[in-house]
Amino acid sequence: MNRVANISQQFAAHNYKLTPQREAIVRVLLDNEKDHLSVEEVYMLVKRSYPHLGLATVYRTLELLCELHIVQKMNFGDGVARYDLRDDDHVHMHHHLICNVCGKLEEIKDDWLVELEARVAREYGFSVTDHRLDFKGTYNSCQKNGCKGDKDCRAVS
Amino acid sequence: MNRVANISQQFAAHNYKLTPQREAIVRVLLDNEKDHLSVEEVYMLVKRSYPHLGLATVYRTLELLCELHIVQKMNFGDGVARYDLRDDDHVHMHHHLICNVCGKLEEIKDDWLVELEARVAREYGFSVTDHRLDFKGTYNSCQKNGCKGDKDCRAVS
DNA sequence: TGCTTATATCGTAACGATTACTAATTATTC
DNA sequence: GAATAATTAGTAATCGTTACGATATAAGCA
Numbered sequence: 001m002n003r004v005a006n007i008s009q010q011f012a013a014h015n016y017k018l019t020p021q022r023e024a025i026v027r028v029l030l031d032n033e034k035d036h037l038s039v040e041e042v043y044m045l046v047k048r049s050y051p052h053l054g055l056a057t058v059y060r061t062l063e064l065l066c067e068l069h070i071v072q073k074m075n076f077g078d079g080v081a082r083y084d085l086r087d088d089d090h091v092h093m094h095h096h097l098i099c100n101v102c103g104k105l106e107e108i109k110d111d112w113l114v115e116l117e118a119r120v121a122r123e124y125g126f127s128v129t130d131h132r133l134d135f136k137g138t139y140n141s142c143q144k145n146g147c148k149g150d151k152d153c154r155a156v157s
Numbered sequence: 158m159n160r161v162a163n164i165s166q167q168f169a170a171h172n173y174k175l176t177p178q179r180e181a182i183v184r185v186l187l188d189n190e191k192d193h194l195s196v197e198e199v200y201m202l203v204k205r206s207y208p209h210l211g212l213a214t215v216y217r218t219l220e221l222l223c224e225l226h227i228v229q230k231m232n233f234g235d236g237v238a239r240y241d242l243r244d245d246d247h248v249h250m251h252h253h254l255i256c257n258v259c260g261k262l263e264e265i266k267d268d269w270l271v272e273l274e275a276r277v278a279r280e281y282g283f284s285v286t287d288h289r290l291d292f293k294g295t296y297n298s299c300q301k302n303g304c305k306g307d308k309d310c311r312a313v314s
Numbered sequence: 315t316g317c318t319t320a321t322a323t324c325g326t327a328a329c330g331a332t333t334a335c336t337a338a339t340t341a342t343t344c
Numbered sequence: 345g346a347a348t349a350a351t352t353a354g355t356a357a358t359c360g361t362t363a364c365g366a367t368a369t370a371a372g373c374a
């Protein structure tokens with residue numbers, strides 16, 4: 001099934017409409033699924049197909065998508081919120097590798113935490129609905145090509 | 158060894174001085190190790206022992222402590238940066254449980270990710286220097302006492 | 315169709331956390 | 345003890361985000 005149509009249905013199911021502006025934003029997210037776009041980036045990209053769109057609408061729409069669990073708002077410590085499409089089941093979050101040298105942000109699409117979540121439930125009486133796992137470090141390939149000193153104090157691990 | 162003295166040495170080792178202001182801030186962090194204080198909270202607490210201290214100094218000192226890997230700047234999606242003392246070896250980060258109902262933030266002091274980090278190294282050629290693992294969900298005890306609908310779209314998983 | 319009401323958008327002002335900057339203060343060096 | 349460097353205080357500026365009033369679009373109904 002068409003993903004836009006799918007999302008449109010989810011909007012309808014919650015009495016929201018997929019307006020042209022909202023659809024343009026959703027399409028940008030789908031077309032850039034690999035990236036973790038900031039509001040400003042989404043704004044720039046949407047302007048290509050919808051030049052008249054206002055920044056506040058981007059903020060509002062992303063918040064709405066977040067409420068519908070279609071996207072996930074995240075914070076990688078660079079001072080701006082970033083948004084990530086969730087999996088279709090809206091449950092599992094993927095993990096991230098963040099390279100200190102080249103700055104690349106890679107996704108691990110698997111869910112490696114099933115076991116640990118069971119352990120949390122067992123040992124802490126805590127049932128997990130969502131999680132976040134980021135690894136920071138360096139790719140071996142980056143390591144070779146000289147590594148500038150890491151004075152980096154950005155938030156988020 | 159006294160922890161303040163220990164930190165003082167680390168300052169000295171990097172040609173920084175542990176001024177009275179900085180020491181007052183460090184003591185607040187040590188005295189509230191369980192919490193994840195925001196800048197504003199640290200500011201309030203330090204004012205008790207050092208009423209004249211300026212807010213900018215808190216910002217600068219926390220950044221410095223971060224650079225020295227004594228604290229870790231984190232972001233739990235409530236709009237302010239929070240700071241967490243690192244373990245003495247300055248390597249392992251603990252994990253977090255965040256309850257959707259009562260809002261409590263609990264720490265898991267173990268490092269459960271040793272295995273997964275090995276896997277990342279193996280499968281992705283990526284050597285981890287740091288990580289972050291947060292679980293969001295509900296305590297069983299909170300679950301019972303009625304759970305308000307979760308419309309929460311805060312950043313960070 | 316025309317009127318009414320609700321929903322969504324636009325542009326911008328307001329807000330709040332953080333950073334940048336200047337002057338004043340304290341420590342260090344010669 | 346004067347000159348230099350490091351640190352702090354206080355506040356102005358910045359920047360991401362949110363709030364607000366006015367306008368526009370869609371839905372419901374006679």
